[in-house]
Amino acid sequence: MSELDAFEGPWGVTGIASAVRPSEVAGAWSALREAMVRELPDAFTRDEWAYLIQFLERGALLSFVEAAFGRFVGGRSAGFSRLATGRKTVTLVLPNNVSLLGPLMLAVATLSAERVFVKVGSRGDDVVQPFLDFAKRHAPPALKAVLARVDAQRLEREHPTLKSWLGASDVRVAFGSDAAVKAVEASAHPATSRFLGFGDMYSEAWLAGAVSDDVLDTLIKVFAIYGQAGCTSPRRVVLLDGTAGDLQPLGERLSARWPQVMRRQVPMHIASQNVLHAQVCRHAGVEVSLTPGHGAVLVRAPLATPVPSGPMTLVLSAAPLASAVKALPANIQTLGLSVGARLAEVVAAASQTNARRVVPLGRMHHFGPVWDGNLLPAVFFDVMECSA
């Protein structure tokens, strides 16, 4: 047997018996970082690009395989207790407005798949195509080989090309609205194909104890990058065991810090939409304020009060832990916590909910091998026991 990438866990050593070696792919992506630090494409913010650079580091990418098979121990040609084979063909269906999740999932898919098809949004700006364009322009030879396995196209959801991709894919990954994800799932596919659907999800931030300026700054950063459009963005902040009276000063502190944390003006249409949504919220009878520069709409409302959603509307509520747990919607995805000494109690309570991720506030958007309740390598690989 030729040398395979080997990963060692409590069950022994797993060899990756695919045409694609994860360590080589991870290394190829990692080599791109040299060019990435020198040039920021227009489509990305500085923070997004910095995150992507960090994500594409060889060890960080390999951690996606390590999460399932154990620590990477280099190349071996014998002594395997398991052999894992990457599923050959993967199709990613991405929304028009896809966040960094698009490029991140793409990079992860190339670690195992021989062929990666990407349906990029059919209209509007996206970040996948600019990322691929950048990568192609600056690719070291090893990455060129990886990119040759990627076919990204702007397609409508009903396009025959997408249907043919899905019809031949061993793994189908779809991001989008529930309806869009269901439509992709229902599209004809091989009987053994696996499906990962990331539909409409909701996230919250929970704060407890003394809320420092650092916590507020983190909250502003995790919210402002995607507003309500990101499934991992907090749409509501719950001040655990706080009172309604605590919300006004919290809102005032957030407003005061907002321009210091988000130094760039929001685009004009966002500012205008926030003026609109502030009026919509006033009409709905909730207390509302605009942050300086109209970067966001802060609404103070009890948990039970329906608040009209707006792209940059952040709801502030105060409630006991039990009420916060009870009020979580079924599609709760990420709970971002800054709860100090109450961590154990809060995590225990959160474990009784549908939440897929309970993470520190600042890591709400961090993409990892466990995503939306799925261990990603378990989807991208088949495993053979070979203890005999």
Added chain:
Amino acid sequence: MSALLDAPPYGPRDEAALLREAVELTRKHLAGCRDYAAIWPDFSGAESLEGLPYLHVGLFKRIAFRTEGVKHQRVLLSSATTSGTSSQVALDEVSAQLQAKSSLAILKDFVGEGKRPLVVIDDAASLRQRGQVSARVAAALSLLPLATTTTFLLKGEEPQWSLVGDAVRAEPAFFVYGFTWALWKRWAQGGIPPSLKELLAHKQIHFVHSGGWKKLEAEAVSREALDGALLSGTAAGSRVIDFYGLVEQNGVIFPLCEAGARHVPRWATVIIRDPWTMKPAEPGQQGLLQFINVLAHGAPYHSVLTEDLGSLLPGPCPCGRSGPRFTLHGRVPKAELRGCANV
């Protein structure tokens, strides 16, 4: 009824009277429209037009504002373009009269007093919607008082060129009204039969259009190209008049003057606001257009913050009209927020 409408639209302005009437109208709407009062609960008065409450134009797609105490007649609907949702503006008898008077006065200032046949690039069937009227129809209706006869070019999708010939044969001049893209598609590129073309070569035509340039920009058709195509083969004195207006400011229209400016009549005003602070902008500085008029009694659409960009022009206009004037720069550029949910 506003006394401001008794004088020509671009004559000397009485800003104090405009403010007084606008404040009065605001109070009336606050007292009679709960939806409006919920949004501006603390208004007690304004010392300047800039201090008046405004409604963001997007609210009219979400809330059907109505002020009690007036007889509402029908609902004016905007064309549902990008969002697929129409703005709704409740029309009433008093406002309808004021708005008709306003648009007629403005149009007369640009096309003169003379009545002549009107050809509308639309289907007469579009008029027959009970209780509702589209922006397209409302714009065409504003020309009716200047029309001796009205002819609709389209029946369904089919142009009825013979009807146009019959309507204008005996007249030296006539109007053609249509949405900008309809005028381009149906008239400029509509395949006018040669016999009618020959007839039109001897007619003075005033083409009046509204509705924006988005579709034509998508086809890379410039103003010069549209004007050139429309005026080619018409008699001397023919003109193209592009007017800008909003369903949410019905009755106040802003035709482009000979010097490329849009003038504000004395019963209205324009404020340019910085989108990030809402502070009024200086002349020349680009911002969101806010329009105020004193014609809207059925609902609080007398002060509307738009998503259109413009800037105030300083100094007197070479065209001779007085009062504030502005340049329209188009819609606020939009881009979707990044996220995970919009395939």
